[in-house]
Amino acid sequence: MTAHELIRSSAAEMAAKLASGEITSVELVQAHLDRIAAVDGGERGVNAFLHVNTEEALAVAADVDARRAAGEQLHELAGVPIAVKDLIVTKGQPTTAGSKILEGWMSPYDATVVKKLRAARMPILGKTNLDEFAMGSSTEHSAYGPTRNPWDLDRIPGGSGGGSAAAVAAFEAPLALGTDTGGSIRQPGAVTGTVGVKPTYGAVSRYGAIAMASSLDQIGPVSRTVLDSALLQEVIGGHDPFDSTSLTDPSTGLADAARLGNVAGMKIGIIKELHGEGYQAGVENRFNESLELLRGAGADIVEVSCPNFGYALGAYYLIMPSEASSNLAKFDGVRFGMRRLPAEGPLTIERVMGATRAAGFGDEVKRRIILGTYALSAGYYDAYYGSAQKVRTLIQRDFAAAFEQVDVLISPTAPTTAFKLGEKLNDPLAMYLNDVATIPANMAGVPGLTLPGGLAEEDGLPVGIQLLAPAREDARLYRVGAVLESLIEAQWGGPILDRAPSLVETVVEPVETLDYVETTAKEAN
């Protein structure tokens, strides 16, 4: 098997080849490092990675190979590499949150999910690009330049987790971690033709994910197949005593559900408010085809109404900035990260904090901090934050009512396919509308999954199909998702990502670490 074929395998296939001894983890990691070197950098590079963790990834891979050679029982995904969104803190690698204010900052501790990746011995390839502090739907708000969509390098990869989605779509990593506050895993998944899951709120520890909106944030898997996301969620999920909001009884059996592959007799609800007007024709068409496929597989498709979803976006843009304004207060130049002194005038602490935040934060971050500060101000709290929380309750009730009628809900993930870089950069409201279908899940804490539903006929770009399940019922997403995935692949004659144009690979310079790889591989033997 060539390196080209190897990196196109699913994580589950890679794991099987590692287990059978067909490949080594060092080979697998090196193939991905080579791919990153070939497609990620340069003026027309994908720019999915902010940091590549070459040495550590190869060292972990070599260690896995040695342990496997010694007959040690290893985790199923041991040796399978992964990329981590740069909002999640890692020891030994910088964590920037896509912001200048954290440029070069090294966390002294690992996020819980990172500890779990290390415990499973998954080599971490590096840190992926994102909109600054995860605020955006296009990754254009990164302080380190936008990530490009592997389907069309002039288009956005979605956001905020455009780096993780693009890395997986460009075969730079088989798996990645994302975070999803209003759609930051799912919307990038939709526009890059990949799979992404926002688990039930509390199913995965948030400890070590730099908070945007604490009550909405959730870490989740990014992958190319439904099964791979299930396998990854099983690695990162579970109760964490360091996160008070983490569930004590998170759902299990996710990979089993993905392997079950059966929707006969399941009730699937179309959300009346989340398709039709405002949705691109090609998106609507692929969505309708998905319904037909599921119906053909024996599912009962019905329409349900969630009348308060229309208020979700407005309420979200009060709750999210309110919490963000508070969570981002700690970035003041006093203890860590960038510190800027005022150009002139006295050096008081207030003025140093002000100068640091003025220089360190980008416009979208400042916009949300100002919005949130305003919404929480005395005299406005009830009208804004208070009302938004009431809307949130109504959305939760809509979900509760809907899930009394159906097992899962279905909708398009995003209203459009990937738009051009720069197209919506100066129109925040248009940008915010990308998340109209994903936000309700965050507002209610329920899990959501996106998978590729085919390509839109008008632009040949991928369309995302979203599945939503009741809280703690993440397994249902994997069960229905895996069935729909196989039906769509059968219809399209293979994975949707196979239809993505090949990226031009720049000539890979001999990598310095090759010597190191050979020695460690030898030691492993």
Add this chain to the structure above:
Amino acid sequence: MSTDTIVSFEEAMEKYDPVLGFEVHVELNTKTKMFSSAPNVFGDQPNSNVNEVCLGLPGVLPVVNRKAVESSILIGLALNCKIAPHCTFARKQYFYPDTPKNFQTSQYEDPICYDGWIDIELADGTVFRVEIERAHMEEDAGKLTHMGGATGRIQGADFSLVDYNRSGVPLVEIVTKPIEGAGSRAPELAKAYVAAIREIVKNLGVSDARMERGNVRCDANVSLRPYGREKFGTRTETKNVNSLRAVENAVRFEIQRHAAVLDSGVAITQETRHWHEDTKSTTSGRPKSDADDYRYFPEPDLVPIVTTAEWVEELRSRLPEPPAERRKRLQADWGYTDLEFRDVVNAGLMDEIEETVAAGATAAAARKWWMGEIARRAKLADVDPAALGVTPAVVVEIERLIASGAINDKLARKVLDGVLDGEGTPAEVVEKRGLAVVSDDGALQAAIDEALAAQPDVAEKIRGGKVQAVGAIVGGVMKVTRGQADAGRVRELILATLGVEG
């Protein structure tokens, strides 16, 4: 420092009715901090008792310290508060470098304890009920030290150092309702209230309760109004008054200062004040309006705290006897007068006397030793009597030696010296120093004969019936025997020698 004019306290009291209010912050002595596993230890190397959570690094989340919640409930129960079955935390937001997250995690709308009261007994026995508005949980800030500049304050400092060891230490803030009707007792009540809170939290074992270390910190609110008016005057809040005497003095000073300002027809500025121990006065801090906007909102990283009735009752069963009731019980048991008992309390010797009585001494003897010889020696050594090194067992043993006639009071004092000099137990000291009472009648008789011969006129008076003159002869005998005689036996022998009925 202060240029404020003041009027005499008496003059202020003639015209104005003071209203008080207190916010007392109690640092809990839990092993770890309020929301992190970092150690809660005072006095260590700066910034050594910290971890990523109490430093507020990116990505961290708080977890509530269950022990701190229990301590808070105990304080609430001791203050006769209701305990909320369900309560939440909130973020109080303000930018300041001693607060790593630039918000303090506190409680806002639903404190864990509310609607309580405490009876404060003043020195003359007057009991004053103080109503408690709430007692809520929060975290302490780090400690700033302003370097350079004359005042040690941030204004004029060259730079400031911050120690985050205190950042995240669990606090309970106890807030009173407005205290009306204290009149001229207001300063005394202020001191007594803070003393009572300190005693309660110490007695509960939930705080080290050392004011000099900031374990108990008082913000004292004072306002004045003309007598008969219902509406409160504008208040000032004197921050961090950190000794009992300072609380009393600060309240007295603010009353005097307010009165002078009001007398001059000027309105009081609503502000914080800083207390200065050196000048015994306050200076202006920052303006404080009731509408300070801290942009409170519910802490989204913490789930609500649920206190079940079983949990609260289990904690209630752990409550020690309330300090006021304990004092009443002990005074009654010991039969001390009010004055005697107050002296014992003021000397801080209630615990020692209780232990000494429990070990077998009479209450009178325990008081005699602790308030007498031990207190006197402690004063000379400039230490607390309790810290001198005398144990209740020593007092009991000395008393037993006296009762058995082995030593007398005068010798007992020498025994105490011996014990303090490390010569062993009282019995060992008696043995080593040869302090046993001379009880050999033969030896005594010789001394008596000698003393009678030396003072024939006194001997004659005694023979003539002036039995009280016997003291002079006893004194002579004691002198000769260097005090090692049983004075009672000496008296008997003298009277027998002279053929007089005692």
